[in-house]
Amino acid sequence: MDTATAPSAAPPAPRGVIRRLQSRQGREDPFPLFEEIRSAGPVVSHGPHALLVTGYTECLQILTDRIWQVPDHKWRAARGLDTDGLSAKVLITLPRLNPPLHGRMRRLQSGPFTPAALERIRPTVRTLVRIHLDQLDAELTRYGQADFVGKVARALPVAVMCEILGLPSEDRALVARYSLDTAALTEPFATPAQTVVADAAAAEFHTYVMALLDERARTPGTDLMSQWLTHERLGTERVPRDELAAHIVFLVGAGAETTSSLFATAVQAFEQYPGQARWLAAHSEALPQAIEELTRWDPSVQNAVRVPTRETTVAGTHVPAGTLVHALIAAANRDPAHFPDPHTLDFRRPPRRSLAFGAGIHYCLGAPLARLNAAEFLPELLRRFPTLHTDGPATRTPGLNLRTFLTLPVSRRPRPVLTH
Known part of the structure; x- marks a missing residue:
């Protein structure tokens, strides 16, 4: 092989970068660390068998080229990464x-x-948006402060998913807890303690959904779960009821946690960029592009994991078949080679496709619902709470894939004007 064109080995990632990404500071603002990775090279190694990729073009290649696949049960089992527990079945989803x-x-x-x-x-x-913002208003009136995540950001998308799927409205708080506790199952660097909690929550959630499916099988309704039960056979393939339950568990978690992150991120963004918030409030026609910009600037899903089915190259770097590759979507969405002034939130930015909802065959199934939720929610938030601001630091779970918020204290008291 011509040495001038031979693929190169990846340089090492910055020391301790994954640990630093999962620190409190890294969870709050991972973007300087993504830039540190980018400065080391477009493709860097994390240990002997994994790579981190930050460039937009390279991440798009990984997400769309058919030689790249997700690390499925077969790949994981061959490496001893999957167990025989119920959470392993729950993980065999889209x-x-x-x-x-x-x-x-x-x-x-x-x-x-x-x-x-x-x-x-x-x-x-639209009705659920009004109800949850009414509850936020009441909480702020009574106490002067509220947890935006508990009252709105997680509660609202959970309520929407319960309505879509036909889960009982009286179980929304339980479903919200399941959604949060199972989120760690998607994290490649979850701690043992997180995994134990997530495994238990997955088992409980799966059992809960199975009981509902059994009930709908006996007494069908017009809800989606009843409809799906009539399609347990899809083409020539049977979809067992326990697998259908696993997919419902996945849909709830994926729909709730990503939209929850989007809503909480919007509050922080409006506070950080008040001029952008005022402009958006006065230009409702720009809402679709504002949603795309919000999700580009700080996407709910920040990492996608893929493995190549055969030896390949990325940005001139040799990638053996089966190598675990982290396509860092959040870094790609701030690649200066693709997005001018990428670290600035600009609702008037000319439209350019980001990777916030992925790409290729695994493009987010719920992306249209996330956009609908945001389109109904954000204008009402701006209209009803123009002075809403954070009233303390957010808390998040450690993780690289999801920007999961635990709490976000907010107040609508006007911020003091600082004079110098």
């Missing part, structure tokens, strides 16, 4: 399925996310 099973299950689950289905649910979303 993000960890490859073709052809991925396509069949995606078609089964696409029903609630079609344009027609979303327009039917829009009035319900």
